[in-house]
Amino acid sequence: MEVLWLISYCACSLCLLGRICAVSHCIRRSQTLIDGESLASEGGTFELGFFSPGSSTHRYLGIWYKNIPIRTVVWVANRKTPIKDRTGVFTINSTGSIVVTSRTSGDIWSTNSFKDAKSPVLQLLDSGNLILRDEKGTNSDFYLWQSFDYPSDTLLPGMKLGWDLRTGLNRQLSSWRNSDDPSPGELRNGIELHEFPQAVMWKASKKYFRSGPWNGERFSGAPELRVNPVFNYSFISNKDEVYYTYQLKNKSVISRLVLNDTSSSRQRYVWVEADQAWKLYASVPRDYCDTYDLCGANGVCVISDSPVCQCLEGFEPKSPDSWNSMDWSEGCILSKPFSCQNKEVFFKFSELKLPNTTKSWVTGTMNLQECREACFKNCSCMAYSNSDVRGQGSGCVLWFHDLLDIRQVPNGGQDLYIRIEASKHAGIHVVNAVLISLITMAVFFRLVLLCYYLSWRKTKVRGISGQVDRTSEGPKEDLELPFFDLATMANATNNFSLNNKLGEGGFGPVYKGILVDGQEIAVKRLSKSSGQGLNEFKNEVKLIAKLQHRNLVKLVGSCSDDEEKMLIYEYMANGSLDSFVFDQTRRKQLGWSKFFQIIDGIARGLLYLHQDSRLRIIHRDLKASNVLLDAELNPKISDFGLARTFQGDQCGDNTERVVGTFGYMAPEYALYGLFSVKSDVFSFGLLLLEIVIGKKNRCFLHPHHHHGLIEYAWRMWSEGTPLALVDSSLKDTSSMLEISRCIHVSLLCVQQIPEDRPNMSVVVLMLNGESTLPQPRQPGFLRDVMPTEVTSIRSDTDSCTANEITFSSFGAR
Numbered sequence: 109m110e111v112l113w114l115i116s117y118c119a120c121s122l123c124l125l126g127r128i129c130a131v132s133h134c135i136r137r138s139q140t141l142i143d144g145e146s147l148a149s150e151g152g153t154f155e156l157g158f159f160s161p162g163s164s165t166h167r168y169l170g171i172w173y174k175n176i177p178i179r180t181v182v183w184v185a186n187r188k189t190p191i192k193d194r195t196g197v198f199t200i201n202s203t204g205s206i207v208v209t210s211r212t213s214g215d216i217w218s219t220n221s222f223k224d225a226k227s228p229v230l231q232l233l234d235s236g237n238l239i240l241r242d243e244k245g246t247n248s249d250f251y252l253w254q255s256f257d258y259p260s261d262t263l264l265p266g267m268k269l270g271w272d273l274r275t276g277l278n279r280q281l282s283s284w285r286n287s288d289d290p291s292p293g294e295l296r297n298g299i300e301l302h303e304f305p306q307a308v309m310w311k312a313s314k315k316y317f318r319s320g321p322w323n324g325e326r327f328s329g330a331p332e333l334r335v336n337p338v339f340n341y342s343f344i345s346n347k348d349e350v351y352y353t354y355q356l357k358n359k360s361v362i363s364r365l366v367l368n369d370t371s372s373s374r375q376r377y378v379w380v381e382a383d384q385a386w387k388l389y390a391s392v393p394r395d396y397c398d399t400y401d402l403c404g405a406n407g408v409c410v411i412s413d414s415p416v417c418q419c420l421e422g423f424e425p426k427s428p429d430s431w432n433s434m435d436w437s438e439g440c441i442l443s444k445p446f447s448c449q450n451k452e453v454f455f456k457f458s459e460l461k462l463p464n465t466t467k468s469w470v471t472g473t474m475n476l477q478e479c480r481e482a483c484f485k486n487c488s489c490m491a492y493s494n495s496d497v498r499g500q501g502s503g504c505v506l507w508f509h510d511l512l513d514i515r516q517v518p519n520g521g522q523d524l525y526i527r528i529e530a531s532k533h534a535g536i537h538v539v540n541a542v543l544i545s546l547i548t549m550a551v552f553f554r555l556v557l558l559c560y561y562l563s564w565r566k567t568k569v570r571g572i573s574g575q576v577d578r579t580s581e582g583p584k585e586d587l588e589l590p591f592f593d594l595a596t597m598a599n600a601t602n603n604f605s606l607n608n609k610l611g612e613g614g615f616g617p618v619y620k621g622i623l624v625d626g627q628e629i630a631v632k633r634l635s636k637s638s639g640q641g642l643n644e645f646k647n648e649v650k651l652i653a654k655l656q657h658r659n660l661v662k663l664v665g666s667c668s669d670d671e672e673k674m675l676i677y678e679y680m681a682n683g684s685l686d687s688f689v690f691d692q693t694r695r696k697q698l699g700w701s702k703f704f705q706i707i708d709g710i711a712r713g714l715l716y717l718h719q720d721s722r723l724r725i726i727h728r729d730l731k732a733s734n735v736l737l738d739a740e741l742n743p744k745i746s747d748f749g750l751a752r753t754f755q756g757d758q759c760g761d762n763t764e765r766v767v768g769t770f771g772y773m774a775p776e777y778a779l780y781g782l783f784s785v786k787s788d789v790f791s792f793g794l795l796l797l798e799i800v801i802g803k804k805n806r807c808f809l810h811p812h813h814h815h816g817l818i819e820y821a822w823r824m825w826s827e828g829t830p831l832a833l834v835d836s837s838l839k840d841t842s843s844m845l846e847i848s849r850c851i852h853v854s855l856l857c858v859q860q861i862p863e864d865r866p867n868m869s870v871v872v873l874m875l876n877g878e879s880t881l882p883q884p885r886q887p888g889f890l891r892d893v894m895p896t897e898v899t900s901i902r903s904d905t906d907s908c909t910a911n912e913i914t915f916s917s918f919g920a921r
């Protein structure tokens with residue numbers, strides 16, 4: 109009887125226990141978890157125990173995913189105080205603190221004491237949260253303590269990033285120092301409390317990236333948060349709490365947000381079951397414009413522009429000299445201070461990330477009109493905006509100081525109204541009006557021309573004489589160039605026969621042709637299907653028609669029919685440079701001295717583009733296949749489809765994107781879309797290396813040299829054996845001194861920091877002079893990340909084998 113009672117009692121308390129927490133899923137007072145044991149969450153999602161990170165032997169108490177083969181730690185208790193041996197113990201001690209102790213060093217980590225709890229129990233939940241409850245307390249569901257309140261580097265679904273204003277608790281993420289050391293590294297991420305709170309990332313206690321204020325829908329500068337298949341999120345801001353949190357839409361998806369010191373970014377990973385690997389889903393900062401305060405006060409960053417920083421309308425650079433040399437830190441000041449005599453107006457800017465809100469004022473009760481009036485009344489108010497963009501928009505934010513850290517966020521930004529002096533604005537109107545009427549006139553004029561041209565074409569029957577219309581009496585595509593008709597071109601190229609085809613250019617096939625007067629030409633034909641090509645075509649016509657230099661390929665004329673568009677160039681008898689550089693036999697034939705003349709010619713051509721031409725042009729796609737050789741082997745730079753003038757061509761229809769040939773682009777250009785003459789200098793340096801080494805950068809995928817030719821050259825240089833780079837076919841014929849000078853110059857050209865690279869006038873001097881050259885610094889390796897901004901990479905038709913010569917431009921075999 110007694111025994112039976114006992115048994116039933118045990119069974120009952122067991123089932124009671126099981127309901128609250130299965131034995132292996134919790135720790136009670138006086139129970140311990142020692143090094144080597146672990147505690148799993150009920151559903152087996154997470155596990156708690158002692159571990160050693162990376163290659164370290166130190167022991168830490170942490171939580172990691174139990175159902176993932178790659179050990180991924182999401183929380184660490186004793187981040188700063190590792191245990192040096194395996195004597196660690198985790199427990200609730202008799203005075204009610206959660207502690208990690210070790211036999212050798214005593215308590216090394218602990219929480220407050222919860223001594224009032226009658227029956228404290230520690231439990232790991234399937235969310236990854238380690239919680240302390242009082243099983244027998246009045247509210248057994250209340251968490252006395254939870255690990256989610258003390259985040260490490262990882263924000264799991266359901267965690268809160270931000271403030272509990274009642275207790276003053278501020279939950280921030282901080283990165284691990286490195287994969288061996290979970291102690292706090294340089295990066296921190298949290299919510300900055302102001303009237304209008306904003307999410308901020310700090311790096312070594314300086315602001316590094318600002319997601320911007322919450323606008324009811326998302327953080328103002330975080331378009332990637334918008335509707336996505338993986339997670340939904342919200343931002344809570346009331347008198348008790350201010351925090352951000354997210355939840356996964358599909359509970360069987362595993363995803364985490366982590367601050368990463370190595371990459372200096374906040375990354376979102378998603379576990380891909382099929383690959384058994386974490387896949388990077390998103391990462392901030394996204395690009396150069398995300399750099400905090402890049403453009404200084406009252407500047408705006410536009411990633412597609414070059415340079416990326418501009419002053420806001422109505423402002424001008426505070427120090428024009430440093431601004432023009434791309435030091436934007438001093439920012440912009442009002443072109444004309446406010447007179448505050450009701451002469452100002454507000455200028456609407458769209459698609460922006462709102463400026464920093466450290467000192468701004470916000471109210472939810474005003475509409476946009478009232479907001480405007482409030483701003484107008486106060487002379488120090490600089491700008492206003494809706495605080496909530498949902499629906500029609502509501503609420504009001506006012507800025508009273510310089511506007512900081514603004515960028516353009518295409519398809520994700522919002523409207524900002526900035527105060528400017530009315531006279532200035534009126535001025536804009538006048539200019540606009542004049543411009544508009546000019547444009548209208550131009551369009552009208554073109555229409556007249558077109559009509560005239562069409563009727564002229566109908567009436568005037570041109571014999572297929574093939575005579576170039578050198579007196580250029582015919583219609584022109586706004587350039588002073590001879591115009592050929594389609595029949596002439598068809599005749600000259602044998603009806604665009606395959607036998608005449610020289611190769612494929614950036615936007616279509618290239619044919620050899622002979623005019624009736626015997627002149628040899630190369631005809632670049634724009635393929636009809638290519639939309640991108642049309643822009644490149646127009647660009648090339650516009651630019652090259654105005655250029656004249658012995659090292660630039662010469663445009664002879666153009667042909668533009670209803671359907672067909674063609675460019676006609678002088679014919680280059682020796683084809684493109686790559687057919688010499690990458691072919692052993694032809695390299696030998698040519699010999700170093702000829703190569704050197706070619707290098708010098710390219711440098712001079714580039715110098716002309718950068719400095720001496722009226723237009724000042726950045727080529728953006730310099731490579732061996734874009735350099736052509738005439739009958740005397742004089743080099744001529746070609747393919748201006750991607751080139752841009754410095755001032756930024758306002759009437760061009762390029763929405764500026766990273767374009768060019770991957771593998772030839774300077775790192776700052778490939779990664780951040782930042783191009784300048786110095787990115788051309790980089791490409792020139794790389795071309796120089798290719799000539800000396802005789803291998804293509806793209807094809808130099810050596811297992812030991814991940815970063816291609818440049819890394820290889822840098823290594824040899826650092827080891828003091830640069831001449832080991834020189835390919836044998838050049839060795840015997842050449843002057844080693846000149847070659848070693850070329851290697852030196854090339855390494856100066858490919859330096860990581862654009863400002864360190866010499867400009868082309870200096871390069872020309874260096875190549876020809878005898879002076880001592882400066883020591884090159886670390887070159888820019890293009891890491892093997894794919895840049896997010898690259899939207900149009902030219903497919904490089906160059907092949908990797910030397911005997912299979914392809915022509916990516918026009919020229920002869």
Ligand SMILES: *[C@@H]1O[C@H](CO)[C@@H](O)[C@H](O)[C@H]1NC(C)=O
Nearest residue numbers: 201202203204205207215218
């Ligand atoms: C429990 O841990 C706390 C924090 O380390 C400590 O102050 C307290 O003395 C410990 N209690 C006992 C009985 O060891």
Ligand SMILES: *[C@@H]1O[C@H](CO)[C@@H](O)[C@H](O)[C@H]1NC(C)=O
Nearest residue numbers: 339340341342343353354355
């Ligand atoms: C995500 O969506 C679900 C269902 O619509 C909702 O219950 C939950 O509160 C949302 N989570 C967040 C963080 O917004």
Ligand SMILES: *[C@@H]1O[C@H](CO)[C@@H](O)[C@H](O)[C@H]1NC(C)=O
Nearest residue numbers: 357358359360361362380381
């Ligand atoms: C959730 O994810 C799992 C695994 O990726 C997938 O099989 C399932 O179809 C998803 N469910 C929904 C509702 O999308």
Ligand SMILES: *[C@@H]1O[C@H](CO)[C@@H](O)[C@H](O)[C@H]1NC(C)=O
Nearest residue numbers: 284366367368369370371375
């Ligand atoms: C940090 O980023 C690097 C490279 O992007 C990656 O290899 C590493 O696993 C990341 N670390 C964490 C903790 O996710």
Ligand SMILES: *[C@@H]1O[C@H](CO)[C@@H](O)[C@H](O)[C@H]1NC(C)=O
Nearest residue numbers: 469485486487488489506508
């Ligand atoms: C303008 O606003 C600032 C900041 O809120 C305030 O300090 C100042 O008193 C206001 N000035 C006037 C004239 O209202």
Ligand SMILES: *[C@@H]1O[C@H](CO)[C@@H](O)[C@H](O)[C@H]1NC(C)=O
Nearest residue numbers: 464465466467509510511512
């Ligand atoms: C934020 O912007 C204000 C002007 O709105 C500026 O005065 C302040 O210095 C900025 N604060 C920080 C920390 O950047």
